[in-house]
Amino acid sequence: MKRNKISHIILVLLILVVFTTPTLASGSSRTLYYGHRGEDVLRLQKALNQKGYYHYYLDGIFGKITEKAVINFQIDHRIRIDGIAGPETIRTLYSSSSPSREGTNIRNYNTGDIYWLARIIEAEAGGEPYEGKVAVGNVILNRVSSKEFPNTIYNVIFEYYGSIPQFSPVADGTIYNTPSQESINAAKDSLNGMRPVGNSTYFFNPNKAAGTWIVKNKSYVSKIGGHVFYQ
Known part of the structure; x- marks a missing residue:
């Protein structure tokens, strides 16, 4: 009986983890902030670049320039301004209706x-x-x-x-x-x-x-x- 109760508790906890962990459009579930590196940071930079907020080398490193780009995006979209790419920021960034900054027209160069x-x-x-x-x-x-x-x-x-x-x-x-x-x-x-x-x-x-x-x-x-x- 006790074992069944423990199993039930574990099952409930697993369900809570699955349904409360955000699945982001970027393919990453972690919150990104200064110091992070990796493919998810690179995707973040590319998305910010496409929206007109990030104009620097795409290196997959969340440094000061990436942080500033995130802050500017948050300011323009009136969401929490903390320089952290959490669920709300990522969800807004990857939304097809999210507007881009004016004047961004990056050409393809060889x-x-x-x-x-x-x-x-x-x-x-x-x-x-x-x-x-x-x-x-x-x-x-x-x-x-x-x-x-x-x-x-x-x-x-x-x-x-x-x-x-x-x-x-x-x-x-x-x-x-x-x-x-x-x-x-x-x-x-x-x-x-x-x-x-x-x-x-x-x-x-x-x-x-x-x-x-x-x-x-x-x-x-x-x-x-x-x-x-x-x-």
Whole structure:
């Protein structure tokens, strides 16, 4: 009799676990927060990216940038703001009716695009901080999107003004140097939508060039490392 009672209690507990543990649309049942790693974090990043909240390297690591993306999503959707991807956040994120942020239009780029973008980043910003590397990629992609410049990464990099190349690494040959892994990652991040300098289409190092025409004709955006950025 006692054994039957214990078995009954165990059965009830199992039923409670099954019906109270959330099954998330992402395929994960765990709550995700800072420090977590894995495929479920990668799925979270991809979903946030598609909704316009995450513009960084998709690495499956729940760091500060992922946490900030989650917080921004929670703010916009008026759910509990804690930076934790729990059942309510995940359910809202994976809902087909969940709106996306305006202005997110991530293109599909091929390996050749990454190859050349990483090379110009390495040549122009090899000694710059990571954000400065991504910023150079940001500028190149802004030019691709602008009607004032060629519409491919390769053609933007190798564009000439008269007989002078737009980028000095093309003139001195450093465009052909092998990029570091950090420059490759920066290329991927800029292609994924990371925009530290917004709509900037020009940059220069004031310690190496006066940039007179840019300063007179364009609007200052920001300074990152040794480069100043204009739009």
